[in-house]
Amino acid sequence: MGGSEKHAGLNNTKLTERLETAFPLLFASIGCIYLSVKIFNPHLKNKTKACIVIPTVDDLILFASHRAQIAQYRELEITVAGLAEASLFTSQKFYLNQNSHINKNLYTTVISFGDTKWNTQQKSKTSLRKYKINDERATHNYSIITKILKPRYKIVKETRNQKGKIKNPEYSYISIPISKELFCDNLTNGKPFYTDFYKLAVPNRDKSGKLKYRIKFEQKELNEMIEKINFDYEAEKIFIKACHTAWKHRLGKLGSDSKKPGASSFDKLVARDFERLRVALSKSKNFESFRETITDFWSRAGRIQELTDGWEKVMILLEPENWKRGRDLALLALVSYKPKNEKEETALKKLEFDDTKGEEDE
Structure with missing residues (x-):
């Protein structure tokens, strides 16, 4: 051979x-x-x-x-x-x-x-x-x-120089969602499929050196997968649904804030809140920092029906030995949130990152 x-x-x-x-x-x-x-x-x-x-x-x-x-x-x-x-x-x-x-x-x-x-x-x-x-x-x-x-x-279109001559011809390549590799590794190791999802919620630099948040392009697929996949515990799915509801309520509040005199645009408010939550969750290093972040997130959202109905089940993910599961589920929920209207969809698609923030591939 x-x-x-x-x-x-x-x-x-x-x-x-x-x-x-x-x-x-x-x-x-x-x-x-x-x-x-x-x-x-x-x-x-x-x-x-x-x-x-x-x-x-x-x-x-x-x-x-x-x-x-x-x-x-x-x-x-x-x-x-x-x-x-x-x-x-x-x-x-x-x-x-x-x-x-x-x-x-x-x-x-x-x-x-x-x-x-x-x-x-x-x-x-x-x-x-x-x-x-x-x-x-x-x-x-x-x-x-x-x-x-x-x-x-995926097709990459040809590029031409100033004289109109072809600089780089058109070509195609095969692309696979980046989350699939992590999910399959976890399944073969007997772990929950979402384990270490926080690693995918960190922007990576492309060849030009610009930070790219690639996982955002998988929102639709991740949302569908969450609806169909078999979780080990009902609490995991309730937790994700609660985070989806919290983010929906938060976006509604930001929409109202953007209409106030002198306020920033809805897109900028969404980007700021998303980035603040993403960084806080992905940088959580212990149970205390995660609990502080997730409870603050939920409290800003007002009443969350999923937590009201399933609090006893969700509590298991707020215990010290399970905080990493909660962190990964919260980030998966944030990334997989399905926009309720075109305004939200546009704002979430525009998410960009500033090099000066120091967010690099970990």
Whole structure:
């Protein structure tokens, strides 16, 4: 597997293999699944461009049927957001039986390939991970996530110089929502899918050095996902709904404030409040700072029906051992809020960040 390429540039060498391993290698191209990988992590994206998944085969006839189907997939359908999704993708295709129950004790081995400093001519093996997927809830939640957070083609239009000549031709590439990588990593590690969401709520610098708040472009998808996904506890969904209501009430108050004489525009008021809350939540380092931030947020919103009806259930997320869950859920709620009108939608889409505030990728 790649041996002929490895030796093609060298004289007087040949590819050798023991008989007991050479024979299985003849079938390796059929027994393995090849997937393209697009990840957000800047430290790993060059090291992980593609992967080979080696599933456990317990039924050759069924495997052959599923393998034939995958062979017909288009590029978009075999592009995944990291090695964890590669494992979940394979488990969903091969390990779920007709009754949507997962076959236990089955593993997937995922080998990543990418660029290395010592070999720029071809993709080299960069890591190997072994996953055991035996949680039906994780697999079912992945099926919801992957239907909503889908890869898409993006087109970059051509640019021309002052003389009208083409400077950079038009091209296309595949883009995957940045939240998908985190969600899949959490599912394969047995964690709530939203764990460490605060890391995505921090703006990142683009190639020009400007801060970009990329997660805001996933508002619609995240809102839909929250409605459909299976939470571990009812309190988690109530908590998100309460934060949605609080933010809706707060936006209504800002709308009224913007109409007062000498007041700033609605867009500026929204940006200021959003940024203040986002920074306070993402910078929360302990239970006390989180509790202070979330209670202040709720108190500014007035009466929140979800808290009135479900306070006893929500209280679990305000306990010292669960504050990180509350922080991540609050940020997920802030990002996934569905605007109630065009005015709110416009204001939230305009969110920008000032370099002087020191908000950098953590």
